Amino acid sequence: MAVIIENNTLKPEQIEKIKNICKSHGNNENNLINILHETQSTFGYLPKEVQEVIAEELNIPVGRVFGVVTFYSFFTMVPKGEHPISICLGTACYVRGAEKILEEFKKELGLEVGQTTKDGKFSLSCLRCIGACGLAPVVMIGEKVYGRVTPASVKDIIAEYK
Amino acid sequence: MAKYKMHILCCGGTGCRASKSDEILENFKKIILEKNLDDEVQVIQTGCFGFCEKGPIVKILPDNTFYTEVTPEDALEIVEEHVIKGRKVKRLLYMDPDKKEHISDSKHMNFYKKQIRIALRNCGFINPENIEEYIARDGYMAIGKCLTEMTPEQVIAEIKLSGLRGRGGGGFPTGLKWEFASKYHDDQKYVVCNADEGDPGAFMDRSILEGDPHSVLEAMAICGYSIGANKGLIYIRAEYPLAIERLKIAIKQAKEYGLLGDNIFGTDFSFDITLRLGAGAFVCGEETALIHSMEGQRGEPTPKPPFPAESGFMKKPTNVNNVETFANIPVIINKGANWFNKIGTEKSKGTKVFALAGKINNVGLIEVPMGTTLREVIYEIGGGIKSGKEFKAVQTGGPSGGCLTKDFLDTPIDYDNLVAAGSMMGSGGMIVMDEDDCMVSIAKFYMEFIVEESCGKCVPCRLGTKRLYEILEKITRGNGTMEDLDLLKNLSKTVKATSLCGLGQTAPNPILSTLNNFYDEYVAHVRDKKCPAGQCRHLLKFEIDPEKCVGCTVCARNCPVNAITGTVKQPHTIDQEICIKCGACFQKCKFGAISKK
Structure with a gap:
């Protein structure tokens, strides 16, 4: 889903897109979080260049935008993989062995949490409770939820996307 | 719902959707259409039924048949056998584990017997995307009653009399909170619904929003009327896309029906609701942090006073309540405070929704009267511990709560008893643990969460929790000393006493409660370099x-x-x-x- 921003420079039409999002929220800094949500769903992530445009449009320091982006775990400054993998580390999943599942994914993909594979296919992150505690431990890949995951089944799950 | 002879209700909760309930729904719709039954049989997707362990759930009305663990392929058999021939599909009925017999009506199942559903009254009964189904179950009657028969003062008095306390964790009396907000006058006031459910392992607010969004909208309007606010905001986690979608639909429909917007019921009361998205920060459950987040800032708390009732969103008087609290309001107005306050214990009235999870047979969402004991919840409703293992502890209150041992199993659950026992109600997560769970690791797990989620504004929370985590890490690696245990206790007390907001003030609770109740286990890690539960890798x-x-x-x-x-x-x-x-x-x-x- 990530739109590639080449050589760290935004194309004019990309800048236009960001400006339009800001405008639709009245260029109001109180709406910064909603603006960031919309921008991230367009570009897939929020690199420095994008934050600069937003700051300019809302007439606020870039530091203020950066402060908000880094505060909230939902926002990311690095592009996620084509198939973002999220391991639920909510308490219910934790007591049913989520840590072992996470270890297995790390091992299989050679990734640490927060990283993306070189080919851009997979990224690994953790989240806290998606509310499917009956199926614990659960893993989300994209929008799909995998329930009652065992360390042994991790390989097969990844294989579905290769 | 009148014109149909039969209804097929498919659970659309997150757990069931993860087990293909969307496909089940589509199959039913397709088959009903193919067999020309669409005039007589209605297929709808509802909110969560609560019995997530046995999902996906399909319920057939009017005979109240409760099918469990349904697969998309089962849809054909259910239609051919049950819908057409009137014969229940036995193999999909719930099997009572004790009596070894099938039970077809959910009200005879142990899981549901002791439950009283007030906040969850409509979850699993109505199509949340259709306002008429909500109206058919007394929806928007309470706001009508308030606007036409009651003064704002009377509404507040009724809520006060009901004894309702905040369901988000703190347990502050709701009526009193509304009264404070009503006393401050300004050109603009706000009602805020806190739907930033961050406790890992609790999902009741989401289930209510997904299964019965109108009840929250109606309650917010009632609150607006009683405190004199005409704008409502729902602060909801971006991680809950389905709840957001259903709220958007509900708000649109309520506006079309004139139940939100200008001059509701032809009175001069107007009320509008908009959504604000959260972005993943546990601290935003704290009301001042939540307000800053809604203003587009970092979600950092500020000292109280001033309370939001005086200076909240955009510095205007604001009343913040949580989703489950709001979901109780219409029922209190409709049935009366004196009906509501007969349920529960002396100081905690009504019911509480719990997300029952962990090493328990019946994982799910339950609603029980305050005063129900942990034993009833875990053994009768929850069906006991998984795989016949030994009960060790139950964790309530999430990262702000504590672990209770079997000595507390017969304690009636209410706000004050849980605090006295060293835990707290919190938002209602209830995680059951067995003999294989290491209590030091559990404390470490919560502390890791807090270290990640601490906003960093005040020193005790930012640095104190990090040091606490490091000490626990040291202990689980077998490098702890007896002095570390004292340090852990003293530092925990300091963080509690000196942190700025509720997050820091309660963060050490998981440590203190496990130190209190499982001191021997800490000692085993430190002195004997052994993890009795066999969880700590370095000690194996x-x-x-x-x-x-x-x-x-x-x-x-x-x-x-x-x-x-x-x-x-x-x-x-x-x-x-x-x-x-x-x-x-x-x-x-x-x-x-x-x-x-």
Whole structure:
């Protein structure tokens, strides 16, 4: 889903897109979080260049935008993989062995949490409770939820996307 | 709902959707259409039924048949047998684990018997995307009653009389909160719904929003009327896309029906609701942090006073309540405070929704009267501990709560009893743990969460929780000392006493409660370098039983650090100096020759 921003420079039409999002929220800094949500769903992530445009449009320091982006775990400054993998580390999943599942994914993909594979296919992150505690431990890949995951089944799950 | 003879209700909660309930719904719709039954049978997707363990759930009305663990392929059989021929599909009915007989009506199941559903009254009964189904179950009657028969003061008095307390964790009396907000006058006031459910392991607010969004909208309007606000905001986690979608639909429909917007019921009261998205920060459950987040800032709390009632969103008087609190309001107005306050204990009225999870047979969402004991919840509703293991502890209150032992099983659950027992109600997560769970690791798990989620504004929380985490890490690695245990306790007390907001003030609770209730387990880690539950990797010792080892070499080949030596067909050995306790050999051995101690 990530739109590639080449050589760290935004194309004019990309800048236009960001400006339009800001405008639709009245260029109001109180709406910064909603603006960031919309921008991230367009570009897939929020690199420095994008934050600069937003700051300019809302007439606020870039530091203020950066402060908000880094505060909230939902926002990311690095592009996620084509198939973002999220391991639920909510308490219910934790007591049913989520840590072992996470270890297995790390091992299989050679990734640490927060990283993306070189080919851009997979990224690994953790989240806290998606509310499917009956199926614990659960893993989300994209929008799909995998329930009652065992360390042994991790390989097969990844294989579905290769 | 009148014109149909039969209704097929498919659970659309997150748990069931993860088990293909969307496909089940589509199959039912397709088959009903193919068989020309669409005039008589209605297929709808509802909110969560609560019995997530046995999902996906399909319920048939009017005969109240409750099918469990349904697969998309079962849809055809249910239609052909049950809908057309009137014969229940026995193999999909719930099997009572004690009596070993099928139960078709959910109200006879132990899971549902002791429940009283007020906040969850409509979840699993109505199509949340259709306002008429909400109206058919007394929806928007309460706001009508308030606007036409009651003054704002009377509404507040009624809520006060009901004894309703905040369901988000703190347990502050709701009526009193509304009264404070009503006393401040300004040109603009706000009602805020806190739907930033961040407690890992609690999902009641989401289930209410997904299953019955109108009840929250109606309650917010009632609150607006009584405190004199005409704008409502729902602060909801971006991680809940389905709830957001359903709220958007509900708001649109309520506006079309004139139940939100200008001059509701032809009165001069107007009320509008908009959504604000959260972005993943646990601290935003704290009301001042939540307000800053809604203003587009970092979600950092500020000292109180001023309370939001005086200076909240955009510095205007604001009343913040949580989703479950709001969901109770219409029922209190409709049935009266004196009906509501007969349920529960002396100081905690009504019911509480709990997300029951962990090592328990019946994982799910339950609503019980305050005063129900933990034993009733865990053993009767929850069906006891999974795989016949021994109950060890139940964790309530999430990262702000504590672990309770079996000594507390007969304690009636209410706000004050849980605090007295060293835990708290919190938002209602209830995680059951068995003999295999290490209490030091659990405390470490919560502390890791807090370290990640601390906003960093005040020193005790930012640095204190980090140090607490490090001490726990040291202990689980077998490097702890007895002095560390004292340090852990003292530092916990300091963080509690000196942090700025509720997050820091309650963060050490998981440590203090486990230190209190499971001190021996800490001592075992420190003095004996042993983890009694066998969870702490660094304290484990893997050994090969020469009697059982056949020398197949699988363990040696899988050992990532070459700690296992031996020749083919001869017993192998593990060099404890090299072993990194990864457990690969233990998992791979087909002969059960490797022991974990």
